[in-house]
Amino acid sequence: MTQASLEQRISKLIRPEVRALHAYQVPPSTGMLKLDAMENPYQWSDATKQAWLDKLADVEINRYPEPQAQGVKDRLRQVMGIPSEYELMLGNGSDEIIQILAMAVAGDDVCVMAPEPSFVMYQMIATFCRIDYVGVPLDSQFDLDLSAMLEQIEARQPALIFLAQPNNPTGNLYSEEKIRRIAEASQGLVIVDEAYTAFTDCDSLSLLGDYDNLVLMRTLSKVGLAGLRLGLLIGKPEWLGEFDKLRLPYNINVLTQASAEFALEHYELFREQTAKLRQARSSLIEALQQLPQLQVWPSEANFVLVRSLEKPAAELHEALKGAGVLVKKLDGGHPALAGCLRINVSTPEENQRLLDALQAQL
Ligand SMILES: Cc1ncc(COP(=O)(O)O)c(C=O)c1O
Structure with a gap:
């Protein structure tokens, strides 16, 4: 050829x-x-590394992983204080979760919305999945332009709205009031992406109880485990049950599961x-x-x-x-x-x- x-x-x-x-x-x-x-520069002490390696030595690399990674989920729930009424879904980084969400809604006349500038993968993944992407400019202070967002929600009826809280790359938080107004105006699902939650006092866990169309996404990447690739989605079991059908079996490998459990046991x-x-x-x-x-x-x-x-x-x-x-x-x-x-x-x-x-x- x-x-x-x-x-x-x-x-x-x-x-x-x-x-x-x-x-x-x-x-x-x-x-x-x-x-x-956005990596954490700190290394583990030799003693911590050795304890981790001892745990890895017991991993059965010849076996498929535990499909739900239940041990990791239990630890995450404990460390993050996630109430029992919400379900968790794990991804190979939160990038994979964005992809799962996009695949779940992909179809004709579907669009995904995010304020701009924000995390570039929202748009890239929408494109992979053949979904229209609507970027709504942030205002001059990099805050949400609420009236522009509401106008576009009304006009385009996005299936997914991604709000990074705090936002990457601008580093600021949006006001809770604006997030609430967006959730109330939207027929679609609002994903509050708390990738940087460890670096702020603000969190949106309490919003989960107030809106049926809101979920939270987090990751262990920024706290110091970027190499593991472990992200999580937190929300009502009804939503997560649907998304979980698109998760590839065994997406969290045995080494990641063992390492994440170890790290979460040493979360201090x-x-x-x-x-x-x-x-x-x-x-x-x-x-x-x-x-x-x-x-x-x-x-x-x-x-x-x-x-x-x-x-x-x-x-x-x-x-x-x-x-x-x-x-x-x-x-x-x-x-x-x-x-x-x-x-x-x-x-x-x-x-x-x-x-x-x-x-x-x-
Ligand atoms: C806002 C935001 N969400 C999600 C991610 C993806 O994180 P990961 O795939 O490492 O979990 C990033 C990474 O830069 C990010 O900035």
């Missing part, structure tokens, strides 16, 4: 919207100070690390605010959004990379993020390395 005929065959078979997509980009980071992916460790990161966030924001070349937004998450006011953001991003510091370039994505970079909050030492690099490159 010639190259031309191979390309022809691919373009005939693969949907045009898929061919138009770019795969999710993860830049190489070996040897870099990695501040681009993560609470301590999170508290340290929250403190480091305040100091980092204060220090960034001292740099007149940057606009800095407050944050309720483990990252900070900044705008480069003098040097083009792409140049600053490259210069930081050259200095061994990897942050996320948002400039060039959504227009509201022109000139913006997103910086992960890390240990005081790593934050200082970032500040030194910034000072040298701004």
